[in-house]
Amino acid sequence: MAAERVxxxxxxxxxxxxxxARMASEIVERLGDPRQLVLxxxxxxxxxxxxxxxxxIASLEGVRPATGYVDITLYRDDLYTGLEKAQLGDTxxxxxxxxxxxxxxxxxxxxxxxTVRAALxxxxxxxxxxxIKLVVLVDRGHRELPIAADVVGKTIPTERSDRVVVAFxxxxxxxxxxxxxxxxxx
Amino acid sequence: MxxxxxxxxxxxxxxxxxxxxxxAARMRAINERRIKKVPTLRGRTVxxxxxxxxxxxxxxxxxxxxxxxxxxxxxxxxxxxxxKGESVLDTIRNLDAxxxxxxxxRHGSSGVPHMLARQFPWPVINAGDGINEHPTQGxxxxxxxxxxxxxLRGRTVxxxxxxxxxxxxRSNLFGxxxxxxxxxxxxxxxxxxxxxxxxxxxxxxxxxxxxxxxxAVMMLRIQRERLGRAMISTSREYAAFYGLDxxxxxxxxxxxxxxxxxxxxxxxxxxxxVADGGRSVILEQVTNGVAVRMALLFLLLGEEGGDVAA
Amino acid sequence: xxxxxxxxxxxxxxxYDAVADVLIEGERIVAVGPDLDAPAAAAVFDCxxxxxxxxxxxxxxxxxxxxxxxxxxxxxxxxxxxAGGYTSVLVSPQTDPCVDSxxxxxxxxxxxxxxxxxxxxxxxxxxQGLQGAEPAELGLLAxxxxxxxxxxxxxxxxxxxxRRCLEYARPWGRPVFLQAGEATLEARGLMHEGxxxxxxxxxxxxxxxxxxxxxxxxxxxxxSGARVVAGPVSSARGLxxxxxxxxxxxxxxxxxxxxxxxxxDEDVEASGYDTAFKVRPPLRAAADRAxxxxxxxxxxxxAIVSAHVPTGLVDKEGDFESAAFGAAGLxxxxxxxxxxxxxxxxxxxxxxxxxxxxxxxxxxxxxxGAVADxxxxxxxxxxxxxxxxxxxxxxxPLAGHSAAGRVVATLVGGQFVFGPIPLxxxxxGAGEGPRAGAAMLR
Numbered sequence: 001m002a003a004e005r006v007x008x009x010x011x012x013x014x015x016x017x018x019x020x021a022r023m024a025s026e027i028v029e030r031l032g033d034p035r036q037l038v039l040x041x042x043x044x045x046x047x048x049x050x051x052x053x054x055x056x057i058a059s060l061e062g063v064r065p066a067t068g069y070v071d072i073t074l075y076r077d078d079l080y081t082g083l084e085k086a087q088l089g090d091t092x093x094x095x096x097x098x099x100x101x102x103x104x105x106x107x108x109x110x111x112x113x114x115t116v117r118a119a120l121x122x123x124x125x126x127x128x129x130x131x132i133k134l135v136v137l138v139d140r141g142h143r144e145l146p147i148a149a150d151v152v153g154k155t156i157p158t159e160r161s162d163r164v165v166v167a168f169x170x171x172x173x174x175x176x177x178x179x180x181x182x183x184x185x186x
Numbered sequence: 187m188x189x190x191x192x193x194x195x196x197x198x199x200x201x202x203x204x205x206x207x208x209x210a211a212r213m214r215a216i217n218e219r220r221i222k223k224v225p226t227l228r229g230r231t232v233x234x235x236x237x238x239x240x241x242x243x244x245x246x247x248x249x250x251x252x253x254x255x256x257x258x259x260x261x262x263x264x265x266x267x268x269x270k271g272e273s274v275l276d277t278i279r280n281l282d283a284x285x286x287x288x289x290x291x292r293h294g295s296s297g298v299p300h301m302l303a304r305q306f307p308w309p310v311i312n313a314g315d316g317i318n319e320h321p322t323q324g325x326x327x328x329x330x331x332x333x334x335x336x337x338l339r340g341r342t343v344x345x346x347x348x349x350x351x352x353x354x355x356r357s358n359l360f361g362x363x364x365x366x367x368x369x370x371x372x373x374x375x376x377x378x379x380x381x382x383x384x385x386x387x388x389x390x391x392x393x394x395x396x397x398x399x400x401x402a403v404m405m406l407r408i409q410r411e412r413l414g415r416a417m418i419s420t421s422r423e424y425a426a427f428y429g430l431d432x433x434x435x436x437x438x439x440x441x442x443x444x445x446x447x448x449x450x451x452x453x454x455x456x457x458x459x460v461a462d463g464g465r466s467v468i469l470e471q472v473t474n475g476v477a478v479r480m481a482l483l484f485l486l487l488g489e490e491g492g493d494v495a496a
Numbered sequence: 497x498x499x500x501x502x503x504x505x506x507x508x509x510x511x512y513d514a515v516a517d518v519l520i521e522g523e524r525i526v527a528v529g530p531d532l533d534a535p536a537a538a539a540v541f542d543c544x545x546x547x548x549x550x551x552x553x554x555x556x557x558x559x560x561x562x563x564x565x566x567x568x569x570x571x572x573x574x575x576x577x578x579a580g581g582y583t584s585v586l587v588s589p590q591t592d593p594c595v596d597s598x599x600x601x602x603x604x605x606x607x608x609x610x611x612x613x614x615x616x617x618x619x620x621x622x623x624q625g626l627q628g629a630e631p632a633e634l635g636l637l638a639x640x641x642x643x644x645x646x647x648x649x650x651x652x653x654x655x656x657x658x659r660r661c662l663e664y665a666r667p668w669g670r671p672v673f674l675q676a677g678e679a680t681l682e683a684r685g686l687m688h689e690g691x692x693x694x695x696x697x698x699x700x701x702x703x704x705x706x707x708x709x710x711x712x713x714x715x716x717x718x719x720s721g722a723r724v725v726a727g728p729v730s731s732a733r734g735l736x737x738x739x740x741x742x743x744x745x746x747x748x749x750x751x752x753x754x755x756x757x758x759x760x761d762e763d764v765e766a767s768g769y770d771t772a773f774k775v776r777p778p779l780r781a782a783a784d785r786a787x788x789x790x791x792x793x794x795x796x797x798x799a800i801v802s803a804h805v806p807t808g809l810v811d812k813e814g815d816f817e818s819a820a821f822g823a824a825g826l827x828x829x830x831x832x833x834x835x836x837x838x839x840x841x842x843x844x845x846x847x848x849x850x851x852x853x854x855x856x857x858x859x860x861x862x863x864x865g866a867v868a869d870x871x872x873x874x875x876x877x878x879x880x881x882x883x884x885x886x887x888x889x890x891x892x893p894l895a896g897h898s899a900a901g902r903v904v905a906t907l908v909g910g911q912f913v914f915g916p917i918p919l920x921x922x923x924x925g926a927g928e929g930p931r932a933g934a935a936m937l938r
Contacts, residue, residue, distance in 0.1 A: 296698050315697070
């Protein structure tokens with residue numbers, strides 16, 4: 001029988017925007033001059049978030065950091081385990097050499113930590129950044145690797161079987177928001 | 187689990203072709219950065235078995251496998267036990283006994299990759315079989331064409347030379363027709379016969395007959411050693427009617443692309459000024475070759491995901 | 497003593513075609529007719545639903561003996577023939593050593609008498625060493641028992657020499673079997689030159705090669721007056737040439753390989769470079785296949801042959817180009833012929849038995865007084881062919897192809913050489929065939 005699908009709103013559109021604004025100021029406060037930073041979103045969830053953060057930083061400081069995005073398909077540890085069809089996405093960085101840059105890795109949801117691990121390995125193949133800091137909108141727990149975020153939008157306790165959905169209008173959603181689908185999947 | 191191979195472009199759908207080309211386009215980024223390597227195929231063993239001589243294709247595959255992070259076994263027939271008469275099947279069985287994950291094979295007889303694909307459980311990539319197909323060359327040519335011309339539907343590509351016996355020409359012909367392009371072929375009578383119309387080409391004769399309508403022209407290397415007797419006349423005669431020099435190039439469109447699978451017989455099928463000139467995309471073809479081969483390894487070695495049909 | 501009861505007896509030689517019994521005593525048929533009174537001593541074999549026809553006669557099977565036991569030998573070949581319904585096989589002289597001396601011929605025939613299975617007849621070399629230059633010792637070979645002359649698969653390029661060989665052979669009266677082809681056109685070809693070969697990227701064997709070869713054979717047949725058997729023919733164009741030659745009254749007839757009646761170049765393509773399909777003559781286009789069947793019906797083609805050229809496992813293990821030409825055919829020929837001619841059993845037996853037999857001096861018939869060389873056929877359709885089991889060669893492009901019937905049993909000289917030996921239902925004298933004890937399969 002169909003499992004009961006309960007959907008719980010964690011952040012409304014307004015709360016999401018405020019959270020992003022607060023994250024932006026935290027980034028500036030802790031990491032300094034935005035001109036020295038590169039915000040790199042992890043495809044797909046972190047891509048739009050990185051752009052929004054860059055916009056937010058721009059309205060705070062009058063200066064917009066460089067942005068880019070990475071597709072981690074080639075670095076995943078679960079690529080050939082039959083979970084998904086092997087589909088390669090785009091990676092675009094402002095520079096093919098990140099040596100000496102301060103990288104802010106951005107993702108929407110931090111869960112097991114494996115995605116971030118893959119992104120770290122990939123970024124290392126683009127040179128030797130000065131540092132890599134991790135910024136996430138949602139930390140939902142259940143880490144399988146020793147990875148922690150430097151800036152978190154909201155911590156949401158979840159069950160493993162829950163599904164966290166981050167909706168941005170840029171990806172076609174009717175409105176912004178963060179939801180938890182209880183028992184909804186991975 | 188059903189394994190997939192890449193034995194030829196004949197029979198691949200437009201969707202499958204585009205998927206490979208899209209993936210290859212993305213692979214190019216890796217070849218432009220400092221660390222030209224990803225860990226995706228770490229621990230996998232890829233075997234290059236070349237029973238026929240080739241330098242550039244072998245190097246291209248070699249680089250592709252290494253850049254995808256795989257371990258490579260590089261085998262060519264010179265000085266190997268195959269030269270002593272060990273059969274192809276025995277040679278591959280011996281390699282397989284050392285446990286491999288993928289075979290890339292080139293052989294002078296048509297159908298060898300197909301035979302091996304039937305016998306062994308891992309993916310087989312055809313690096314050129316006899317006079318049948320050279321699908322990775324076809325793919326890199328398609329990618330190069332797509333980069334410059336965009337959607338290939340309705341575009342006109344001319345292939346000039348020994349089309350009948352050229353596996354490069356055949357793979358291109360199959361791929362271009364599937365993607366909706368118009369293909370004109372030209373060359374001396376015995377090696378560019380009317381029968382090629384059965385494969386979807388429009389058969390002409392001399393370069394002059396195709397140069398004005400083409401968006402791109404692909405010149406084939408004239409291989410005297412492969413031809414046997416009496417198929418073409420002298421090199422001078424060939425260059426006069428079937429070669430591409432500057433004068434002829436000017437009769438074509440201003441944006442006409444000039445392609446060649448290499449190596450070029452300079453002064454025979456291509457004048458040096460054309461080979462090195464502004465319309466030539468020969469070196470881009472080589473660059474795209476590594477990316478295409480990386481893309482294929484990525485797509486074929488997936489258990490669930492490899493979706494490229496034989 | 498056997499009573500073959502209630503089968504449909506088909507004998508092209510006499511024109512007999514009716515449900516009848518056949519009474520066999522010793523080596524010969526003693527009576528044919530409906531509801532015969534069987535002597536008490538006769539063992540009864542129920543043939544209801546079966547065809548009873550003259551045993552098949554094959555021309556030109558390569559049994560590779562002496563010389564290549566990994567491919568075939570007389571015993572395995574004779575057994576394979578019997579399994580295919582053949583009671584007589586004319587073997588090719590293209591052995592190692594070839595049959596161009598009376599000593600080799602006598603040895604071959606003597607060993608042939610020792611094997612169990614089909615009877616072994618031999619074609620001797622037309623030219624010394626099968627080289628097409630000098631005639632072999634045709635007189636001595638004829639006296640030693642040669643039933644025909646042939647140079648096997650060799651293609652004669654020296655027309656003058658071939659003319660002399662034919663003229664030399666003519667007075668001895670034996671038919672001369674000649675292969676139709678042209679060596680330079682066929683030098684690198686692997687399959688029929690056509691659309692399938694073009695798609696597969698395989699060099700072709702053009703029909704023109706068969707035409708040129710046949711024109712040469714026909715012209716020299718006319719010039720020399722020798723009795724010539726050409727083929728196997730594989731193309732509509734080749735068939736047209738034969739038809740024209742026969743209409744002029746030339747002493748020439750043509751054969752066709754059973755597999756060419758069923759398979760065509762599209763089957764080669766569908767097989768995905770399966771080397772079992774690399775055969776000579778090649779499997780040509782569907783239109784050629786249709787023309788060949790029609791040629792049989794019209795009488796332009798005289799005999800169906802098995803084109804049995806067995807290849808060892810190693811010979812075809814590699815790629816299509818380097819694989820040897822040839823395939824087994826003795827066990828699958830009848831099934832293929834039934835697919836093409838199953839609606840005309842009299843014509844079928846004529847092409848598989850009566851006519852090829854007559855060419856080599858036999859008189860296959862199901863009639864009182866005749867030698868009891870018979871085949872029992874179950875003409876049911878929808879059967880799946882089993883692969884060759886008695887030939888040493890595992891390669892047969894017809895393996896796995898649907899058949900339109902099967903051989904139930906084969907008798908040579910009144911003895912079962914293939915098939916189930918029925919339990920005796922009356923009297924003693926149950927068969928002493930080589931496979932005693934099997935219960936009757938019905």
